[in-house]
Amino acid sequence: MSVTQAAFKDGQKWDLNEEESDFEEYYDACSDHYGFDSYKTDFKTSIEHAELALQYFFNNQFDEARNILQPFAETSFYHSLGYAVFSFLEAMLTFENIEGASAKIKKCIELCQLFRKKNTLTESITSTFKKKNYSQLTDQECHAELCLAEALLMNALLTFIENDNLSGLIRGSLKVRQCYSGFRACEQIMKSREWIFDVVKDSASASTHFASGVYMGIGTFNLMISILPGRILNILKFIGFTGSKTTGLDYLKKGNREKGLRQILCGLSLLGYYLVVIAMLSDRQSDSDVQFCDEILTAQLAKYPKGGWILFLKGRLELIKGNLFAAELWYLKSVHSQITWPQLHHLSFWELFWLNSLMGNWAEAELYATYLLKNSSWSRTIYTYNLAAVKLACIQQRRTTACNITDPDIQALMLEVPAFRQRISGKSLPMEKFMIKRAIRFGAQNSDLVLPLIEQMYLWNIFKLIKANSLIADDILQTINKELVLLKDPSQTSQLYYADNRALCLLLRGAFYRQMEQPNLALQDLHDCLTQRGIKEDLFLLPYAYVESALCYVPFNKNQAISMLQDTKVPAAPQDTHGANGFK
Incomplete structure (x- = not known):
């Protein structure tokens, strides 16, 4: 039995008794320390409970x-925020149950509004003309502002999902704007307010927790805005959004260094940026970034050795390093780590589908694709196409002549x-439109497609993983070469989409040669593609x-490479496929 098949044994019902016993002693100790029988909902206690x-x-x-x-989600804004995060x-x-989640978030927003500082009419008018004195705010009022901004962000994201029309997009955008303004106000509080240490109120601790939230919120906003295409960024700047990658990374790194309440969230944001966003959109991953992620994960694994999120990201790190078998083991560890939220397994199963597709393990890749199609609601269009593509790849590998x-x-x-097909805020997902x-x-094409799985590997930016795996690289090259030979068959040259199919094969082989550092061969294929x-x-x-x-040209003539990239007519590509190309 393979490792993958073992993961599905007994319908994914794994024995977690050992894991539960590992934390039982820790749970009892914490229960005694915080006195769960007699909770107090004062501000300090609410932060302790949140931690x-x-x-x-x-x-x-x-x-x-x-x-x-x-128990106190109705009276404490920190309890309410944490409870809303679950939903x-x-x-x-x-x-599913988006309305229920929205109701809990709205309750959290109401509580935050209740604990915020109430300005009189005179204070509201004078605040327009003179600088606010944030030192007048109590610790609790400062944190209420921060939790309000976080709750508004969740509310905005649910609005995008809940409404499949243009009005949802407009409403969600306005809420994001309100949330962004809230984080900016919290940034001013962090910089301007005097946090005075007091043994009773523990204001210094409140300052650290508050700063970690500001670092996470402002840092994440700056980072996400900074990677958007230029034309979208110009529109966002016009309506008040600004984004600096340097500022975003600096803030998140500060939040990750400090021992605040949201330290782990800052770390996860950095890992998500480097291991998911940059890995998908960039052509190369710097060694320093990989080392930095390794350090964060080492620290987090020491704290949470069986945390599903941490184990998954460790798998991503090994994948980026090119250690496919190690990545597979970490993904399976993430799957085995918990059964309460099977939806978390879908992240690992998606990665395992592509790992097994890369390695040519068609049966196991089909197993994961089938599971995702039956159990995941994220994109059934993509899952259905992936299942068909892997079945098609298996058949195409065995055939020796062009046939239907x-x-x-x-x-x-x-x-x-x-x-x-689904719509989010009135917009179709680009990859769904493409598929x-x-x-x-x-x-x-008489029930046939040219290299559908390898084409997706290229579009999802998985090609850069093949350089470290010579056997996989050879298999992919042989598959592309075989398809080019089949396209020379007279029955194929007369087909309506012959030129499209040949150009696709040439692009894929050219991209392959570039990843394998054979620029002359790559440029020849790419030239043939461009002149097709x-x-x-x-x-x-x-x-x-x-x-x-x-x-x-990047390795030996960077100026020429930059000039060519600036001349690239990205808008000539259809909207459903040129996004990743523009980022690259």
């Missing part, structure tokens, strides 16, 4: 964390791809090929 709930949460003790927060994460992971695919399961799956077009192409005549639909291949050509 403890975070420890339980990242140790996969979700019920214990919820039990700490729920928010469940809604985001399942796309007559597998009824693949045909049925391709017909279902458009049926699951729907590919499913339609499958029918137009007769392309009917896949015009987006041309700007991709131009970008790949420019990147070939």
